[in-house]
Amino acid sequence: MQETNLNFLEKIQKIYNNLNFQNELPLNRSQALKNALSYGFPTPKQEHWKYSSPIFLNKYNFIDNTSNILNEENIDFSKYLNNGIDSYNLIVLNGTILTNKSNLPQNIELLNLEKSLKNSNQLINYFDIILNNRKTVFSEINTALFRDGIYLRIPKNTNLDKPLAIYYFNEGNNSDAIINLRRNIICEKNVEVTILEYFINLGNYFTLINSVGEIFVDENSIVNHLKLQNYQNTSLFDNFNAVQKRYSNFTNFTFTDEGKYVRNDLNAILDDENCETHLLGVYIGDNDNLIDNHTFVDHAKPNSFSNENYRGILFDKSTGVFNGKILVRQDAQKTNAYQSNKNILCSKDATINSKPELEIYADDVKCSHGATSGALDKNLIFYLQSRGIERIKAESLLMNSFLSEVVSELKNQEIKKYLQKLIRLKLNDDLHYTIDMEELKIDN
Numbered sequence: 163m164q165e166t167n168l169n170f171l172e173k174i175q176k177i178y179n180n181l182n183f184q185n186e187l188p189l190n191r192s193q194a195l196k197n198a199l200s201y202g203f204p205t206p207k208q209e210h211w212k213y214s215s216p217i218f219l220n221k222y223n224f225i226d227n228t229s230n231i232l233n234e235e236n237i238d239f240s241k242y243l244n245n246g247i248d249s250y251n252l253i254v255l256n257g258t259i260l261t262n263k264s265n266l267p268q269n270i271e272l273l274n275l276e277k278s279l280k281n282s283n284q285l286i287n288y289f290d291i292i293l294n295n296r297k298t299v300f301s302e303i304n305t306a307l308f309r310d311g312i313y314l315r316i317p318k319n320t321n322l323d324k325p326l327a328i329y330y331f332n333e334g335n336n337s338d339a340i341i342n343l344r345r346n347i348i349c350e351k352n353v354e355v356t357i358l359e360y361f362i363n364l365g366n367y368f369t370l371i372n373s374v375g376e377i378f379v380d381e382n383s384i385v386n387h388l389k390l391q392n393y394q395n396t397s398l399f400d401n402f403n404a405v406q407k408r409y410s411n412f413t414n415f416t417f418t419d420e421g422k423y424v425r426n427d428l429n430a431i432l433d434d435e436n437c438e439t440h441l442l443g444v445y446i447g448d449n450d451n452l453i454d455n456h457t458f459v460d461h462a463k464p465n466s467f468s469n470e471n472y473r474g475i476l477f478d479k480s481t482g483v484f485n486g487k488i489l490v491r492q493d494a495q496k497t498n499a500y501q502s503n504k505n506i507l508c509s510k511d512a513t514i515n516s517k518p519e520l521e522i523y524a525d526d527v528k529c530s531h532g533a534t535s536g537a538l539d540k541n542l543i544f545y546l547q548s549r550g551i552e553r554i555k556a557e558s559l560l561m562n563s564f565l566s567e568v569v570s571e572l573k574n575q576e577i578k579k580y581l582q583k584l585i586r587l588k589l590n591d592d593l594h595y596t597i598d599m600e601e602l603k604i605d606n
Contacts, residue, residue, distance in 0.1 A: 170219045171203055174303055177226045177340070181307065191306045198302035210298075213483045213515040214425060214454040219397070224340040224370065226307060239263060242329060242362060246583075247576045249327040249358065256332055257343050258310045269320060275311030275346055285313065288348055288378050292403050296429045296458055301401040304342045304374040311344035318350035318380070325356040325574065332371055332396075333364035343373035353383040356574060361389070363396045368422075375402040379410045381434075388415040388577065389426075390584070397423040408434035415572060417581060418445040418453050419588040429458045432466045432494075442572075443472035444565050444581075446588045447480030447512070454483035461494040464524075470501040473568050475561055476512035477592045487519040488529060495524050501531040506538060506564060508592075554595045561589050 168176065178195050203220075204211035243251055252272070253263040259272065266272060278285055292301055312328070332341050349355060363369060371393065379385045391398060398421055406412050418424050430439050445453045459468045474482045484503045505514045518531035538560055546556035562585060569581050 168223075169203065170222075170224075171199055171299075173224050174198070174307070177224065178306055181226065194302045194305035197297070198299045198306060201299040201302065204299060210456060210485065213481070214423075214452055216397070216399075216423065216425070218423070219370065222338045222368070222370070224338045226340055226342070237331065237364065239329070239331070242331075242360070243327075245580055247325060247327070247358070247580055249325040250322070252312075252314075252326065252328045254312065254328065254330045254343075256341055257308070259312060266326070267322065269317055270326075271313075271315040271317070273313040275313040275344055276309055278313045285346075288376065289346060291376050291378070291405050291431075292374075292401065293429065293431070293460070296401075296403070296427065298399075298401060298427060300372050300399040300425075301374050301427070304344060304372050304401070307340075308342040308344040308374070311346070313346050315348045316350060316353050316355055319352045320350075321354040322356070325358050325577070327358040327360065329360045329362060330371075330373075331362050331364055332369055333367070339367065340370040340372060343371065345373075345375045347375070347377040349377065349379050349383045349385050351380045351382055353380070353385065355384075356386040356577070357388070358577070359387070359389045361391045361393060361398065361400075363393045367395065369396050371396060371398045371400075373398070373400045375400065377402075377404045377412075379404060379406045379412050381407045382409045383407075384411045386413045386415075386572070386574070388572075389417065391416070391418040391421060391424060393421040393424070396421060399425045399427075401427040402429070404430045404439075406430070406432050406434065406437040406439065409436050410434075411438045413440040413442065413572075415442040415568075416445075416455065417443070417584065419584060421451060421453065423452050425454045425456070427456045427458075429460070430468070431460045431462060432468065433462050435463045435465045437463070437466040439466070439468040440571065441468070441470040441472075442568050443474075444568050444585065445472075445474040445482060446477075446565075446585070446592070447474065447482055448477040448592050450479045450481075452481045452483070455485070456483075457486040459486075459488045459499065461488070461490045461497045461499060464493060464495045464497065466494065467498045468500070471568050471571065472503045473565055474503075474505045474514065475508060475565065475589070476505065476514060477508045479509070479511040481512070482514045482516075484514075484516045484533070485519070486517075486531070487521065488531065490520075490522040490524050490527055490529065492523040495526045497524060497527040497529070499527070499529045503533040504564075505533075505535040506561065507535060508537070554593060558589055558593055558595055561593075562586060
């Protein structure tokens with residue numbers, strides 16, 4: 163059989179064989195690969211892949227590009243770091259940490275995840291925390307193939323004075339590169355931290371980014387986690403998983419404004435009493451791009467609260483997918499859970515597939531969900547036009563306001579201002595119009 167006739171999973175099998183891993187991780191790479199092969203390649207016949215089949219991956223002859231370090235001196239990292247947010251910075255290039263380019267507080271432990279797993283029996287308790295029914299063929303491929311990776315431990319009683327920003331720079335050597343990113347973040351008791359993750363593709367080559375993230379939020383900790391995804395000519399699969407302990411507060415904000423194919427699987431397990439979870443998302447699709455957000459909130463214990471708010475704007479022939487599931491287990495009495503997904507379609511060729519779900523086994527709960535999609539309100543546009551505002555400016559104002567309602571739920575003012583800028587610039591491009599921050603009346 164010629165290589166060009168191999169399907170995606172056969173090519174992954176070949177990559178695994180070529181890597182020839184000598185030392186198994188405690189989790190067992192070979193078993194993860196067997197699991198991936200047993201799952202099979204996703205098809206529209208599977209409910210979770212009904213509207214976002216990745217069948218196009220079969221046409222690429224992928225090579226593994228994780229740990230393939232480029233000449234970092236030829237990359238101007240500063241133009242990405244100068245974004246108006248004062249932060250500690252961690253630079254990662256093709257999955258490998260660049261310590262000479264990074265600056266972190268001294269009390270934060272940063273290690274190579276692969277090496278740490280081989281030398282620590284304790285770390286395995288925080289690794290591969292994905293529930294079996296939330297694993298995908300891509301998350302198992304990541305476990306089988308990832309190298310290096312990030313292990314980040316924030317010790318108890320740490321209150322970072324500014325955000326911790328992780329920049330994932332990725333570039334393939336050719337048009338068929340797959341990069342398997344893995345990060346493991348442990349926030350111990352009484353921690354307060356904001357973590358920013360930037361996903362940035364360098365160059366014009368097509369690259370498949372297959373990433374898995376795990377975060378453990380211990381008792382009384384407050385963790386704000388933001389993912390900013392801007393990938394041109396790239397496909398991204400990101401499986402991110404959070405486990406919370408009692409009296410913890412976890413917020414995730416996912417912002418996607420570019421990517422040929424973006425699939426986010428976000429799972430939060432409220433594994434103790436009195437947990438609070440906020441899952442927020444903003445996505446802007448254009449051209450023929452696809453953005454898919456699958457979320458799962460597992461209320462496993464009583465007296466917890468979750469709030470989910472995702473909003474999207476779709477242009478051209480782009481497609482948006484939202485599938486959000488809330489599970490309230492039998493013991494999770496006194497649960498409050500809310501979910502909302504709203505979308506604006508700016509083209510007759512744009513598509514949204516929204517499916518909110520509730521699965522409740524407790525009887526003393528307050529839960530609700532809802533989804534809406536449609537064009538901009540013509541009455542609001544007419545109202546603004548009647549006040550002397552030209553139509554395209556009125557549309558821009560309404561769209562910015564629509565997405566700003568999600569951004570406003572964040573607390574850090576520098577981050578809010580930066581996100582407002584990203585939204586404005588993206589909408590300017592898609593509307594072929596320029597609107598400045600003064601017109602939006604953004605608070606500085």
